[in-house]
Amino acid sequence: MIITEKKPLTELLENLEGFEKVFLIGCSDCAALAQTGGDKELEALTIKFTQAGKEVVGTLLSDGPCHNLRAKQELRGVSDEVSQADALVVLACGAGVQAVADLVSQPVMPGLNSLFLGNVKRYGWFEERCSTCGECLIADTGGICPVTRCAKSLVNGPCGGSQDGMCEVGGDRPCVWAQIMDRLKEQGRTGKLDKYQPMKDFERSIKPGVVDLRMENQDARSERLAMVIDGREEKYAHSEFGKRNWQIMLDDVKPEGLTRLQRDLDAGKFVQTAEIVPPKGVAIEKVLQYGKDIRDYVIAVNVNENPASVMRLNSLSLSHLFAREGIEPIFHITTRERNRLALQSELLGAYVLGVRNVLVLTGDHQSMGDHKEAKPVYDLDSVQLLRLCTEMMGGKDYNGHDLDGAPDFYLGAVVNPGSDLLDLQIMKMRKKALAGARYFFTQAIYDLKIFENFMDQVKDMDVKILAGIIPLKSAKMARFMNKNIPGITVPEKLIGRMEKAQDRTAESISICKEISEGCRDLCNGVHIMPIGWYSIIPQIFDPVKD
Ligand code: SF4
Numbered sequence: 149m150i151i152t153e154k155k156p157l158t159e160l161l162e163n164l165e166g167f168e169k170v171f172l173i174g175c176s177d178c179a180a181l182a183q184t185g186g187d188k189e190l191e192a193l194t195i196k197f198t199q200a201g202k203e204v205v206g207t208l209l210s211d212g213p214c215h216n217l218r219a220k221q222e223l224r225g226v227s228d229e230v231s232q233a234d235a236l237v238v239l240a241c242g243a244g245v246q247a248v249a250d251l252v253s254q255p256v257m258p259g260l261n262s263l264f265l266g267n268v269k270r271y272g273w274f275e276e277r278c279s280t281c282g283e284c285l286i287a288d289t290g291g292i293c294p295v296t297r298c299a300k301s302l303v304n305g306p307c308g309g310s311q312d313g314m315c316e317v318g319g320d321r322p323c324v325w326a327q328i329m330d331r332l333k334e335q336g337r338t339g340k341l342d343k344y345q346p347m348k349d350f351e352r353s354i355k356p357g358v359v360d361l362r363m364e365n366q367d368a369r370s371e372r373l374a375m376v377i378d379g380r381e382e383k384y385a386h387s388e389f390g391k392r393n394w395q396i397m398l399d400d401v402k403p404e405g406l407t408r409l410q411r412d413l414d415a416g417k418f419v420q421t422a423e424i425v426p427p428k429g430v431a432i433e434k435v436l437q438y439g440k441d442i443r444d445y446v447i448a449v450n451v452n453e454n455p456a457s458v459m460r461l462n463s464l465s466l467s468h469l470f471a472r473e474g475i476e477p478i479f480h481i482t483t484r485e486r487n488r489l490a491l492q493s494e495l496l497g498a499y500v501l502g503v504r505n506v507l508v509l510t511g512d513h514q515s516m517g518d519h520k521e522a523k524p525v526y527d528l529d530s531v532q533l534l535r536l537c538t539e540m541m542g543g544k545d546y547n548g549h550d551l552d553g554a555p556d557f558y559l560g561a562v563v564n565p566g567s568d569l570l571d572l573q574i575m576k577m578r579k580k581a582l583a584g585a586r587y588f589f590t591q592a593i594y595d596l597k598i599f600e601n602f603m604d605q606v607k608d609m610d611v612k613i614l615a616g617i618i619p620l621k622s623a624k625m626a627r628f629m630n631k632n633i634p635g636i637t638v639p640e641k642l643i644g645r646m647e648k649a650q651d652r653t654a655e656s657i658s659i660c661k662e663i664s665e666g667c668r669d670l671c672n673g674v675h676i677m678p679i680g681w682y683s684i685i686p687q688i689f690d691p692v693k694d
């Protein structure tokens with residue numbers, strides 16, 4: 149059913165300015181169940197409008213105004229009252245309001261906001277379950293919809309943000325991927341999780357949607373869909389829909405020695421990198437100086453893209469400026485704010501601007517940042533974007549059109565070894581590697597035992613792994629991260645050291661050095677996420693030798 153909410157009275161009265169006589173229409177179906185447009189609500193609104201000086205000339209509780217023919221008949225029965233009205237207010241979903249607007253000559257105002265297509269969990273308790281995406285995939289996800297129930301619509305596995313099984317967004321609802329895993333485990337079908345879910349075909353859901361069974365019955369539609377899918381397999385014969393094995397495709401586009409990061413990792417060196425956050429504005433002198441200050445201590449600099457969903461200078465611009473200064477950038481590209489058209493353009497732009505290391509991420513949800521009201525895009529997830537990068541490196545765009553010059557990238561991704569959904573993290577990491585990721589940056593590591601356990605589970609993978617380190621500023625910061633940042637566990641022993649330290653900077657440097665040393669036998673390098681404390685980097689790392 150369509151779930152609705154009541155518009156504020158002030159908004160309704162504003163819409164009715166200049167109209168004295170009003171006719172009200174409710175809906176005995178969805179809106180009545182949602183307690184927004186049934187008998188009671190019509191009665192209550194009649195009283196409120198009357199108190200506000202309006203004359204309610206009549207009301208109609210429709211059996212469902214979204215049904216045009218039925219609404220026409222129902223309106224005929226009240227045509228005298230309707231004809232007296234200056235305007236109508238409809239307490240139904242947007243479809244119902246529009247049906248009425250097509251049937252009368254007066255202005256028709258919506259009385260409700262339509263929210264989502266939902267299930268009735270209990271009387272008065274509704275939850276969104278389907279976004280009508282047009283390509284139902286829940287046969288592979290245990291009958292649970294990740295398109296709708298994951299805040300980022302991730303279809304190839306979870307982000308690294310769940311905590312105690314709860315979603316990073318809001319924290320008051322379960323991570324749907326934990327539910328999918330549980331359901332598939334119960335059914336003995338966890339193998340379904342390994343399947344690559346391709347990018348959705350939004351051409352099939354161009355607005356407005358129309359199904360006309362006078363022209364084509366449901367069976368004929370289904371046959372036509374089968375032909376569309378066949379045609380798509382043909383169209384993507386070079387791609388994941390076609391016959392070609394992914395590994396062959398990857399081998400075709402595996403550039404060697406493309407960047408210093410790649411050369412050093414492939415040469416078996418233990419590499420040092422660090423992260424620099426672009427400014428919130430155009431004052432770039434400081435960050436360029438930070439880059440120069442640390443360039444002898446790292447082989448490459450990660451340049452974040454709107455970290456924590458806080459709007460900043462984009463990663464590509466700063467990556468390009470670093471490249472011009474001889475500082476090797478690792479360009480971050482997120483799927484949060486661009487669709488596949490924009491992502492491909494940006495990747496081509498990155499290549500011509502001299503950027504070769506590309507780190508593909510989903511990105512923190514926009515509700516965590518400073519533009520909470522922004523529209524989330526998530527046209528692709530990180531696995532799909534990696535796959536798309538690989539296609540582009542093979543000389544094709546998403547639709548298989550030839551590129552006039554193919555880019556070469558050294559592709560990387562992220563993983564959270566401390567995730568509460570570690571099995572799913574590793575499943576997704578394997579998909580990312582199959583899609584083209586050659587190296588992984590991890591969430592911050594403080595407990596080497598947890599990291600060792602993770603490394604043990606992925607030792608068969610032919611990828612490079614760089615462990616993340618966030619220098620601790622205080623015991624309070626460590627406790628904050630333990631509580632609030634998914635996958636971070638700072639052991640009590642380290643917190644105690646920070647608490648007792650006379651010189652906290654010196655203690656923090658010692659801890660970072662110990663973790664870095666501890667990682668030498670476990671992985672391929674470390675990367676420092678200094679959270680603005682750039683001056684600490686030369687104190688943790690020795691200068692990099694050529
Ligand atoms: S995958 Fe989800 S959004 Fe798409 S049709 Fe199925 S239930 Fe609806």
Ligand code: SF4
Pocket residue numbers: 297298299300301302305306307308309310311314315316317322323324325
């Ligand atoms: S934690 Fe991440 S993967 Fe899980 S539901 Fe939330 S956004 Fe989706």
